[in-house]
Amino acid sequence: MTMRFSAVLALLAFSSCLKSSTAAxxxxxxxxxxxxxxxxxxxxxxxxxxxxxxxxxxxxxxxxxxxxxxxxxxxxxxxxxxxxxxxxxxxxxxxxxxxxxxxxxxxxxxxxxxxxxxxxxxxxxxxxxxxxxxxxxxxxxxxxxxxxxxxxxxxxxxxxxxxxxxxxxxxxxxxxxxxxxxxxxxxxxxxxxxxxxxxxxxxxxxxxxxxxxxxxxxxxxxxxxxxxxxxxxxxxxxxxxxxxxxxxxxxxxxxxxxxxxxxxxxxxxxxxxxxxxxxxxxxxxxxxxxxxxxxxxxxxxxxxxxxxxxxxxxxxxxxxxxxxxxxxxxxxxxxxxxxxxxxxxxxxxxxxxxxxxxxxxxxxxNEFVYNIYDDHYAAALRWGDLKLMVGDISHAGWIPPAGSDIDIPEMDNSPLPSVMLFNISADPTEHHDISKDNPILVNFLLQMLALKNGTRVPAMxxxxxxxxxxxxxxxxxxxxxx
CATH class of the missing domain: 3.40.720.10 (Alkaline Phosphatase, subunit A)
Incomplete structure (x- = not known):
């Protein structure tokens, strides 16, 4: 069976008969x-x-x-x-x-x-x-x-x-x-x-x-x-x-x-x-x-x-x-x-x-919650350009398309920090954790996330x-x- 199936063309031959004179x-x-x-x-x-x-x-x-x-x-x-x-x-x-x-x-x-x-x-x-x-x-x-x-x-x-x-x-x-x-x-x-x-x-x-x-x-x-x-x-x-x-x-x-x-x-x-x-x-x-x-x-x-x-x-x-x-x-x-x-x-x-x-x-x-998990401690929050990630965040790297000749550095599999901060506009690929350089911002976003977490319902x-x-x-x- 061909995807662009011939029946479509047959149906379209009659399209003028099926058109309604009154559009919604x-x-x-x-x-x-x-x-x-x-x-x-x-x-x-x-x-x-x-x-x-x-x-x-x-x-x-x-x-x-x-x-x-x-x-x-x-x-x-x-x-x-x-x-x-x-x-x-x-x-x-x-x-x-x-x-x-x-x-x-x-x-x-x-x-x-x-x-x-x-x-x-x-x-x-x-x-x-x-x-x-x-x-x-x-x-x-x-x-x-x-x-x-x-x-x-x-x-x-x-x-x-x-x-x-x-x-x-x-x-x-x-x-x-x-x-x-x-x-x-x-x-x-x-x-x-x-x-x-x-x-x-x-x-x-x-x-x-x-x-x-x-x-x-x-x-x-x-x-x-x-x-x-x-x-x-x-x-x-x-x-x-x-x-x-x-x-x-x-x-x-x-x-x-x-x-x-x-x-x-x-x-x-x-x-x-x-x-x-x-x-x-x-x-x-x-x-x-x-x-x-x-x-x-x-x-x-x-x-x-x-x-x-x-x-x-x-x-x-x-x-x-x-x-x-x-x-x-x-x-x-x-x-x-x-x-x-x-x-x-x-x-x-x-x-x-x-x-x-x-x-x-x-x-x-200007903001949204990526998710707040209930079965383990992990969450992420976006506020403007900034993305806060907290808790048990899974290790994940950058994977080029199969067969490409793109070279990427070997992934560091040491434990991730429990709090990370990224500027998504400047760093959309999340290479640079800027949390240590911005403690005041981190504290502000942690408080914001805590307020969001206060509205969380238990997970099914x-x-x-x-x-x-x-x-x-x-x-x-x-x-x-x-």
């Missing part, structure tokens, strides 16, 4: 999340990666050069969905493991729930990873009119099976709330593209649409049709070769979706957001060069995310890179306000960045529950055990 006043919003995409894994940063569609959209839109996410999947999705930092929702430690009764709290009002009150049709296609042990934690109970995808954090791209969990083995793919086996053997990126196009083709354009599209790609396991990995046959590191092919398959997916959007006239009133959920894991083919660290770390390589916004009509200024500070929690109020809502009275951590996104104005954010970390075993649900990972 509120903009359509497409929110695309790439899973485990590294800073150096997109063509607009690294020309060795073949992402022509993403590059074009990024360069014609606004590249977000200081857009921050969480170090791991579930915490970032919590930010997108709730507008709250994970240390305020109990999701600050690790991820939602498939056999755990762990979830985004049910009392949080999600962004699709807010958008529905503004008249939006809301759809989700892809990876959830915010809990599923009870139906009330699943997408169609959290504000989405439709859902096709999977509940957990990872699985086989073709069989859609997740195994190796406490010796459990189960299928994890849904259409609405039903186990959906028609896509067995089909690469998930293809499945999600076809579903997204089906939603777009059948949407009544007199109503605004919100399509949340968190792809499985490019998270492990590293799997892709050979025609994509073959593009990178010059790379001798197998993980990097396959991973790069997965990125290009994702780029083709965005090509197919945006081609349909363009031909059906949606692009005339649409905002497209593209972001990673965390930094890439170098051990699984990703690369964050020249940033330090990667997925699961508080270093910039784990938290500074590749991303952009694109719109033909909504952006008053486009075709540039914005340096302003933006955090994943800011998407919630920003999109709500762009959609005609009012975020000003909401009890959330996100800050509305409408002027920054639409007009090229300055960021309204329940033990594995044997009731989750798919054998109890006809072989599928299913709600109904908490």
């Amino acid at each position: 006043d509120k903009p359509h919003i497409i929110f695309i999340v790439a899973d485990d995409l590294g800073w150096n894994d997109v063509g607009w940063i690294n020309p060795d990666i073949q992402t022509p569609t993403l590059d074009r959209l990024a360069r014609d839109g606004v590249i977000l050069n200081s857009s921050y996410v969480q170090p791991l999947c579930s915490p970032s999705r919590n930010c997108f969905m709730s507008g709250k930092f994970p240390y305020h929702t109990g999701l600050q430690d690790k991820v939602v493991f498939i056999e755990q009764p762990k979830y985004m709290p049910a009392d949080l009002i999600t962004i699709p729930q807010r958008l529905k009150t503004l008249g939006y049709d809301t759809h989700m296609v892809g990876k959830w990873h915010l809990g599923f042990c009870n139906w009330k934690y699943t997408p169609t109970y959290r504000g989405f009119d439709t859902f096709m995808g999977y509940y957990a954090g990872m699985e086989d791209y073709f069989t859609h099976v997740r195994d190796e969990v406490a010796d459990y083995y189960g299928y994890d793919f849904r259409n609405m709330t039903d186990v959906y086996k028609d896509v067995q053997g089909e690469y998930s990126t293809y499945v999600f593209v076809k579903r997204a196009i089906d939603i777009i083709m059948n949407h009544d354009k007199s109503k605004p649409m919100y399509l949340y599209l968190p792809f499985q790609a490019v998270h492990g396991p590293l799997q892709v049709p050979a025609k994509y990995s073959d593009r990178y046959s010059h790379i001798h590191d197998l993980n990097r070769m396959v991973y790069s092919g997965m990125v290009s398959a994702l780029d083709d997916a965005v090509y197919n979706i945006t081609t349909v959007l363009e031909n059906l006239g949606f692009m005339d009133n649409l905002l497209l957001v593209f972001t990673t959920d965390n930094g890439g894991p170098p051990s699984h083919g990703a690369n964050n060069w020249p940033l330090r660290g990667g997925k699961a770390t508080l270093w910039e390589g784990g938290t500074r995310g590749a991303g952009f916004v694109y719109s033909k009509t909504l952006l008053k200024k486009r075709g540039y890179t914005h340096p302003g500070m933006f955090h994943a929690v800011d998407w919630y109020p920003t999109l709500l306000d762009i959609a005609g809502g009012d975020s000003s009275q909401l009890d959330i951590d996100g800050m509305s960045q409408v002027d920054m996104i639409l007009n090229g104005g300055s960021s309204v954010r 970390d329940p033990p594995s529950d044997p009731r989750s075993n798919p054998v109890n649900f006809n072989g599928a990972w299913s709600p109904g055990w908490c």
